[in-house]
Amino acid sequence: xxxxxxxxxxxxxxxxxxxxxxxxxxxxxxxxxxxxxxxxxxxxxxxxxxxxxxxxxxxxxxxxxxxxxxxxxxxxxxxxxxxxxxxxxxxxxxxxxxxxxxxxxxxxxxxxxxxxxxxxxxxxxxxxxxxxxxxxxxxxxxxxxxxxxxxxxxxxxxxxxxxxxxxxxxxxxxxxxxxxxxxxxxxxxxxxxxxxxxxxxxxxxxxxxxxxxxxxxxxxxxxxxxxxxxxxxxxxxxxxxxxxxxxxxxxxxxxxxxxxxxxxxxxxxxxxxxxxxxxxxxxxxxxxxxxxxxxxxxxxxxxxxxxxxxxxxxxxxxxxxxxxxxxxxxxxxxxxxxxxxxxxxxxxxxxxxxxxxxxxxxxxxxxxxxxxxxxxxxxxxxxxxxxxxxxxxxxxxxxxxxxxxxxxxxxxxxxxxxxxxxxxxxxxxxxxxxxxxxxxxxxxxxxxxxx
Amino acid sequence: xxxxxxxxxxxxxxxxxxxxxxxxxxxxxxxxxxxxxxxxxxxxxxxxxxxxxxxxxxxxxxxxxxxxxxxxxxxxxxxxxxxxxxxxxxxxxxxxxxxxxxxxxxxxxxxxxxxxxxxxxxxxxxxxxxxxxxxxxxxxxxxxxxxxxxxxxxxxxxxxxxxxxxxxxxxxxxxxxxxxxxxxxxxxxxxxxxxxxxxxxxxxxxxxxxxxxxxxxxxxxxxxxxxxxx
Numbered sequence: 001x002x003x004x005x006x007x008x009x010x011x012x013x014x015x016x017x018x019x020x021x022x023x024x025x026x027x028x029x030x031x032x033x034x035x036x037x038x039x040x041x042x043x044x045x046x047x048x049x050x051x052x053x054x055x056x057x058x059x060x061x062x063x064x065x066x067x068x069x070x071x072x073x074x075x076x077x078x079x080x081x082x083x084x085x086x087x088x089x090x091x092x093x094x095x096x097x098x099x100x101x102x103x104x105x106x107x108x109x110x111x112x113x114x115x116x117x118x119x120x121x122x123x124x125x126x127x128x129x130x131x132x133x134x135x136x137x138x139x140x141x142x143x144x145x146x147x148x149x150x151x152x153x154x155x156x157x158x159x160x161x162x163x164x165x166x167x168x169x170x171x172x173x174x175x176x177x178x179x180x181x182x183x184x185x186x187x188x189x190x191x192x193x194x195x196x197x198x199x200x201x202x203x204x205x206x207x208x209x210x211x212x213x214x215x216x217x218x219x220x221x222x223x224x225x226x227x228x229x230x231x232x233x234x235x236x237x238x239x240x241x242x243x244x245x246x247x248x249x250x251x252x253x254x255x256x257x258x259x260x261x262x263x264x265x266x267x268x269x270x271x272x273x274x275x276x277x278x279x280x281x282x283x284x285x286x287x288x289x290x291x292x293x294x295x296x297x298x299x300x301x302x303x304x305x306x307x308x309x310x311x312x313x314x315x316x317x318x319x320x321x322x323x324x325x326x327x328x329x330x331x332x333x334x335x336x337x338x339x340x341x342x343x344x345x346x347x348x349x350x351x352x353x354x355x356x357x358x359x360x361x362x363x364x365x366x367x368x369x370x371x372x373x374x375x376x377x378x379x380x381x382x383x384x385x386x387x388x389x390x391x392x393x394x395x396x397x398x399x400x401x402x403x404x405x406x407x408x409x410x411x412x413x414x415x416x417x418x419x420x421x422x423x424x425x426x427x428x429x430x431x432x433x434x435x436x437x438x439x440x441x442x443x444x445x446x447x448x449x450x451x
Numbered sequence: 452x453x454x455x456x457x458x459x460x461x462x463x464x465x466x467x468x469x470x471x472x473x474x475x476x477x478x479x480x481x482x483x484x485x486x487x488x489x490x491x492x493x494x495x496x497x498x499x500x501x502x503x504x505x506x507x508x509x510x511x512x513x514x515x516x517x518x519x520x521x522x523x524x525x526x527x528x529x530x531x532x533x534x535x536x537x538x539x540x541x542x543x544x545x546x547x548x549x550x551x552x553x554x555x556x557x558x559x560x561x562x563x564x565x566x567x568x569x570x571x572x573x574x575x576x577x578x579x580x581x582x583x584x585x586x587x588x589x590x591x592x593x594x595x596x597x598x599x600x601x602x603x604x605x606x607x608x609x610x611x612x613x614x615x616x617x618x619x620x621x622x623x624x625x626x627x628x629x630x631x632x633x634x635x636x637x638x639x640x641x642x643x644x645x646x647x648x649x650x651x652x653x654x655x656x657x658x659x660x661x662x663x664x665x666x667x668x669x670x671x672x673x674x675x676x677x678x679x680x681x
Contacts, residue, residue, distance in 0.1 A: 240505075244461055246553035251467040254556035258474050270555075277553055304668050311625075315635070 003176065003208040010172045014165060021161060033109040036119065044108060047074055047135055048122045055126040073138030081130040099134065110145065117142050179203045179210045187217060195225035239284050249273050282412035285345065286395065289419045302334045302373055306366060309347045313355060321361040327368065334368045336446050338424050346420035349413040350377050350440050357381035357437060375442040378433035389430040393418040453567065454496060457481045458488030458514065459503035459529065471556050485509025492518050499567055500526045512544055519545040523604045525566045542645035547606040548632055565633020566605060579680040580615045582673065583662055585654065587612050596657040606631055607650050614663065614673040623670035647671055
């Protein structure tokens with residue numbers, strides 16, 4: 001059944017139930033005589049004093065026989081205690097019957113008789129004559145009395161009814177929220193990159209709007225998954241196709257050198273082949289990272305990864321002074337969850353860049369707190385103008401001076417770093433270094449943000 | 452002249468390599484599909500095999516697997532770069548080393564030399580190492596348990612000898628790579644782990660407890676007494 005119809009029905013049922021309950025209440029809950037609360041007592045006194053005034057003005061006889069209606073709608077019945085009968089005429093017999101037990105009361109009580117709330121007996125005396133007044137409460141006060149009465153008389157029943165209705169309302173809400181929450185969970189998984197995350201069977205099979213939404217989400221995920229798979233296949237095919245001619249190019253060049261001896265042009269060819277090679281590898285690696293966010297993450301020791309990269313650097317650049325500080329110094333193993341390969345590539349790329357532009361030294365610092373790891377790498381080279389700091393991480397971006405020199409790479413290294421940091425839910429930024437060159441700051445949160 | 456078998460379906464590459472490697476003193480026999488490659492490999496007439504992964508008829512891994520059932524000839528696999536699965540698979544099946552495409556002639560020759568070169572001990576310790584029933588003769592490139600031949604490949608033998616030369620001391624993976632494979636470790640490189648794993652497996656056939664310990668972050672060590680013989 002459609003969800004909107006279901007909600008509509010529930011609302012109607014609840015409304016009707018409450019209305020029916022209110023109407024049936026008087027029949028359900030017996031009302032016995034009650035004490036007057038102070039306000040009611042005060043009101044009664046006022047009405048009685050009005051009667052008193054009227055009597056003292058000399059209204060007698062006929063006036064007394066009529067059922068009196070006060071300006072505010074209250075009604076009066078007068079009873080002559082000495083003659084033991086009602087003066088007011090045309091009183092319904094069941095009223096007289098119900099009033100009997102009250103006649104002897106010393107204190108007035110509140111009682112429900114038929115449709116009226118009656119307060120009585122109230123004593124009035126006039127010229128040595130004892131009268132009893134029964135006051136029928138006007139509409140306005142009746143309602144208030146009715147409500148207070150309901151609350152006071154049977155709070156337990158009221159609570160039960162409230163709980164019951166509340167319970168039913170909760171069930172209805174749950175019926176809607178539960179499948180939506182499940183769907184949201186699946187959508188989150190998909191958003192995080194798991195395009196195979198299944199939508200729960202029970203949600204998918206529903207015949208209402210939520211079921212239809214679930215089916216749409218499911219087919220959306222499949223479409224993305226298929227598109228990605230096709231893209232990956234294309235990437236892999238293209239890369240494979242490119243590798244063979246590149247290899248042959250390199251080998252043919254080597255053969256040329258063997259035959260003609262070393263020459264500038266062959267050197268150039270070799271260099272450009274390496275640049276091509278490099279670019280292709282970086283491009284592939286960047287796209288792979290962007291397309292396959294479901295790289296697995298494992299627990300790993302960050303400091304061993306860092307040491308590996310730094311040792312590599314020391315080997316390839318023995319001419320540079322490379323200093324490495326780790327805080328806290330006594331930490332034997334700094335653990336975190338991540339992808340070791342991506343980390344090595346990211347750190348490696350930053351170190352590679354730094355070593356390319358450094359004059360003589362590199363400073364590497366790792367600071368570990370419970371919440372995060374901060375890795376800072378700075379060099380003493382010529383640095384990068386401040387305006388270009390954020391652009392450094394765009395693919396293929398190279399600062400002006402790099403373009404003119406041989407030392408520049410393809411411009412993808414830092415883009416890969418940025419992507420790797422994104423994968424680890426961290427971030428990277430560039431700043432001016434105290435040493436004079438560029439400082440790169442990598443920040444990793446320690447807690448794994450798991451799906 | 453060293454005879455080398457090249458199994459690769461890229462005929463142009465094969466002809467380029469054949470010419471190039473001649474300058475380095477290698478004689479290349481080139482075949483272009485897996486089946487023929489396996490046949491030729493089993494003939495035992497080559498000192499080294501260069502094996503491509505993507506081959507018609509029988510793919511590179513299959514060739515390697517079947518070859519290894521009968522031969523310990525050194526094999527270098529030519530794999531596609533960036534496919535870690537390929538690299539690990541090759542090593543798992545028993546390749547001595549791998550070279551991702553695209554490669555330069557210099558890299559290829561360096562790998563070939565490293566694999567072909569007899570393992571050189573660090574000091575002149577005589578020919579033989581003996582420990583826990585395992586005897587290794589470096590000059591003859593053999594490894595036995597009592598009298599059973601352990602059929603180790605040259606890389607596995609080199610690693611075993613390197614560990615046995617330093618009993619009780621950790622030997623880090625970088626050293627093992629340099630001494631046994633003749634090259635530094637590359638990023639994502641699991642070749643040393645693979646070779647150690649193969650050595651363990653082969654020793655486990657005869658020894659209840661294989662005296663190779665893994666020291667996380669520090670490498671491997673040989674944990675039994677070693678006697679040197681000359």
